[in-house]
Amino acid sequence: MADTGNNDAFVAFERVQKSYDGETLVVKDLNLTLPKGEFLTMLGPSGSGKTTCLMMLAGFETATHGEIKLDGVSINNIPPHKRGIGMVFQNYALFPHMTIAENLSFPLEVRKIGKSDREAKVKRALEMVEMGAFGGRRPSQLSGGQQQRVALARALVFEPELVLMDEPLGALDKQLREKMQFEITHLAHNLGITTVYVTHDQTEALTMSDRVAVFNDGRIQQIAPPDELYESPKNSFVAQFIGENNTLEGRVKEIKNGIAVVQLDNGDLIDAKPVNVEKPGDRTLISIRPERVEFNRDRLKPDAHTLKAEVLEFIYMGDIFRTRLRVAGSDEFIIKTRNAPDQRRLQPGEQIEIGWLPEDCRALDAPQV
Amino acid sequence: MSDSTHTGPMLAADGTPLKRSLRRALRAQKMRALALIAPLLIFVLLTFIAPIVDMLFRSVENQIVGNTLPMTVEELRDWDATEVPDEQVFRALFFDLFLAAEAKEHTKLGSRLNYEKSGISSLFRTSGRDMNDIGEVFQDALEEIDPAFEEASTWVEMMSGGARAEPNARLMSNQIARLEALEATTFSGDAEFLPGAAISDILPNTARAYAAFAAFTQFVDGKSVTKEEPWEAVYAALALDLEDPATKTAIASYAGPGADNLRQAAAATLPPIAMRDAFFESNKDWANVTFWETIKTYSPPYTTGYFLNAVDMEKTPQGIALRSEDERIYGILFQRTMFMSLMITFSCVALGYPVAWILANLPTRTANLLMILVLLPFWTSLLVRTSAWKVMLQQQGVINDVLVWLGLVADESRLVMINNQFGTIVAMTHILLPFMILPMYSVMQTIPPSYLRAAKSLGANNWTAFWRVYFPQSVPGIGAGSILVFILAIGYYITPEIVGGTTGTFISNRIAYHISSSLNWGLAAALGTILLAVVLILYWAYDKIVGIDNVKLG
Numbered sequence: 001m002a003d004t005g006n007n008d009a010f011v012a013f014e015r016v017q018k019s020y021d022g023e024t025l026v027v028k029d030l031n032l033t034l035p036k037g038e039f040l041t042m043l044g045p046s047g048s049g050k051t052t053c054l055m056m057l058a059g060f061e062t063a064t065h066g067e068i069k070l071d072g073v074s075i076n077n078i079p080p081h082k083r084g085i086g087m088v089f090q091n092y093a094l095f096p097h098m099t100i101a102e103n104l105s106f107p108l109e110v111r112k113i114g115k116s117d118r119e120a121k122v123k124r125a126l127e128m129v130e131m132g133a134f135g136g137r138r139p140s141q142l143s144g145g146q147q148q149r150v151a152l153a154r155a156l157v158f159e160p161e162l163v164l165m166d167e168p169l170g171a172l173d174k175q176l177r178e179k180m181q182f183e184i185t186h187l188a189h190n191l192g193i194t195t196v197y198v199t200h201d202q203t204e205a206l207t208m209s210d211r212v213a214v215f216n217d218g219r220i221q222q223i224a225p226p227d228e229l230y231e232s233p234k235n236s237f238v239a240q241f242i243g244e245n246n247t248l249e250g251r252v253k254e255i256k257n258g259i260a261v262v263q264l265d266n267g268d269l270i271d272a273k274p275v276n277v278e279k280p281g282d283r284t285l286i287s288i289r290p291e292r293v294e295f296n297r298d299r300l301k302p303d304a305h306t307l308k309a310e311v312l313e314f315i316y317m318g319d320i321f322r323t324r325l326r327v328a329g330s331d332e333f334i335i336k337t338r339n340a341p342d343q344r345r346l347q348p349g350e351q352i353e354i355g356w357l358p359e360d361c362r363a364l365d366a367p368q369v
Numbered sequence: 370m371s372d373s374t375h376t377g378p379m380l381a382a383d384g385t386p387l388k389r390s391l392r393r394a395l396r397a398q399k400m401r402a403l404a405l406i407a408p409l410l411i412f413v414l415l416t417f418i419a420p421i422v423d424m425l426f427r428s429v430e431n432q433i434v435g436n437t438l439p440m441t442v443e444e445l446r447d448w449d450a451t452e453v454p455d456e457q458v459f460r461a462l463f464f465d466l467f468l469a470a471e472a473k474e475h476t477k478l479g480s481r482l483n484y485e486k487s488g489i490s491s492l493f494r495t496s497g498r499d500m501n502d503i504g505e506v507f508q509d510a511l512e513e514i515d516p517a518f519e520e521a522s523t524w525v526e527m528m529s530g531g532a533r534a535e536p537n538a539r540l541m542s543n544q545i546a547r548l549e550a551l552e553a554t555t556f557s558g559d560a561e562f563l564p565g566a567a568i569s570d571i572l573p574n575t576a577r578a579y580a581a582f583a584a585f586t587q588f589v590d591g592k593s594v595t596k597e598e599p600w601e602a603v604y605a606a607l608a609l610d611l612e613d614p615a616t617k618t619a620i621a622s623y624a625g626p627g628a629d630n631l632r633q634a635a636a637a638t639l640p641p642i643a644m645r646d647a648f649f650e651s652n653k654d655w656a657n658v659t660f661w662e663t664i665k666t667y668s669p670p671y672t673t674g675y676f677l678n679a680v681d682m683e684k685t686p687q688g689i690a691l692r693s694e695d696e697r698i699y700g701i702l703f704q705r706t707m708f709m710s711l712m713i714t715f716s717c718v719a720l721g722y723p724v725a726w727i728l729a730n731l732p733t734r735t736a737n738l739l740m741i742l743v744l745l746p747f748w749t750s751l752l753v754r755t756s757a758w759k760v761m762l763q764q765q766g767v768i769n770d771v772l773v774w775l776g777l778v779a780d781e782s783r784l785v786m787i788n789n790q791f792g793t794i795v796a797m798t799h800i801l802l803p804f805m806i807l808p809m810y811s812v813m814q815t816i817p818p819s820y821l822r823a824a825k826s827l828g829a830n831n832w833t834a835f836w837r838v839y840f841p842q843s844v845p846g847i848g849a850g851s852i853l854v855f856i857l858a859i860g861y862y863i864t865p866e867i868v869g870g871t872t873g874t875f876i877s878n879r880i881a882y883h884i885s886s887s888l889n890w891g892l893a894a895a896l897g898t899i900l901l902a903v904v905l906i907l908y909w910a911y912d913k914i915v916g917i918d919n920v921k922l923g
Contacts, residue, residue, distance in 0.1 A: 058826055081829055082828075084828065087826035107828050110829045158828065
């Protein structure tokens, strides 16, 4: 997508294609640049081509077409061990027959760094991930989270400028994962390392990244900072993939003053911000985040369109309330409200009216059937 | 409520100690598990453990000398082994050998001792035949003095001391036990004849010889002692007893049955008893002191002789010594077996490792297909495979033909590749290769490709990544395969037998020879025991060096 032409791009994919079998493209015409120091996440469902991209960058897969550049130099023909890219693997890939210190020392040894230097660097790297006391242990004696830290330290110990991470937190439990997300981001930013991070967990992508590239079907669907991605998805795939989302189908009735009036399939009218619809008559999928739906008529503009809704289910979730509604023939319309003292708790069976600010609701391309 | 305040053993809810109730709870489970493995356990015990124990026992067992020549062994105890034993020993030998010859056991003893000293076999064989002739002299003389000695009934009555005499049951049971040991069997039923206590005192040798005769007649021949004329040895024993003036005095006052006949015999002049000369006449080798040394050396019931033999040593009167150089074969054979087994193991590793690596890195479907090729040899008879190598490697064989055709080898100097070590190593490497590939493959399959990738991403080139990261993790597979191949190779028999010629044979071929041809089972057992010990020692060494928990079959 448009993101080319940046001359001081540290990493650049230029028109990269990849096919394994010569019949289908796993990666279709990928263009992507990364400035130095950025934390980029490749997010997408399985089989979307994100890991393939990472492997091509690491050198374990060759691009079928196109060029991959690191710091302005094409690395297509450079073997992986000469690329100097640190990598953290999904299962950590800590060498089981070496101790933690030996694992960390390995990249320094192959670089022929002297013994005392090596020991100092290993010590520093282990302390950086708070694993200083574990140098003599074997990987099998560590917990998943500890192994994760060691893998991170090993990828960083030889001071690479680019670090790749392939779903590194996939095997950890939720709490540990959140803690590690935080730590990885801090480390990457503090050390000023350029990071390419692959995950299929969108929360992870949103919380960690400077920018997120959403992959689907071998293409980048959107590449943007997390807030933009969440609040302004460019197409229905991104909208549905990132965060929870309510969708309703309809046809554009008119577009004026930057607001599209959409006629839903049951005839109701509603306001939305046109994103990739062009003219009245277009099929569209409107998308609204559950927390942006408003059922208090006072908070809406007087002339705003509203929809009738029936409360089906009220779920108490602690910090928020989650209410399922029947709206315009859909039983899966969700609204989220904050658990506050003055917050109203909707009762099942209640008939309410819902609406939203036009800029919160996005009229996107209708999904391909 | 809480057990934590309790200082004694932990108690279960019902107050029984926790350990006991745990044991009880697990007992049913354990019994079920035991029942499941019981068939195999019994099978293994009967077909594997028991034969091994028997083999270990055979390698030291040497009861045949003591069982066959018990009195001679006794007499030889104080013999100083400097010159040919005296008359006493030969007399004991006469009675021992007479009984052995009757039981046809003397040739077995001959073959046993022949392992240690060649020539002894014929000594025993020929002299065994002469025992009757030596005894017959006395039989003839006694029968001439009193024809009643021809009668079986005279003897039975005389030796039993009459119907109401006190019997000497111990003498009889000793003779039966001796016969049992000699025949390696057990007899059932009561003795028909019991020697009289009084007559046993007066004529100890006669009573013993007659008891042996009676036991043999009843239990071995299955005949009645009352109808059989005694052996010549009994007459000789009587002559021996009568040689003693004290016996003659005792007979004079004896009143039991046959007393008159005995008095008559005692009064007459009997031929002199010179067993030593009689034996020398039978076979001059009895005058050879080295044969006697051998008999004395191997007279104890257990011997280290087989083991010494198996390591090219021998027992001499001066102690244990190495055999003369031209008689040493087992040391060389053991060394050769070890060396060739190691060569075979190394060749298998060298050839198998790349194959296992490729198999482990191919997609499963292709790997399975290729795995069939690896396993294909298992579907062919071992003999066919080995014979195929004979066809391939012989001087007029396929490989030589091709080399000659290519002009690499002159027709008159075709390579000798069979009936030597080379042929054995080639054929056995081929046969044992699957045993190397399979464990290596299954271990390599468990090594994720991400390790190699990680190593490369950390800056290692292909070789370093392989050598420092992949190879150490595949060592358990190499270890398992090597142990498997080495242990199979060290005991291999059929292939070296067919393609080994004289220089390519293993110790197992020698063991087989001793089992089936020379029938020296004791030596075969000793060689087998040493082989077993070598394997166990190597296994132990492997455990010390590499660690046995480093062996994985997958």
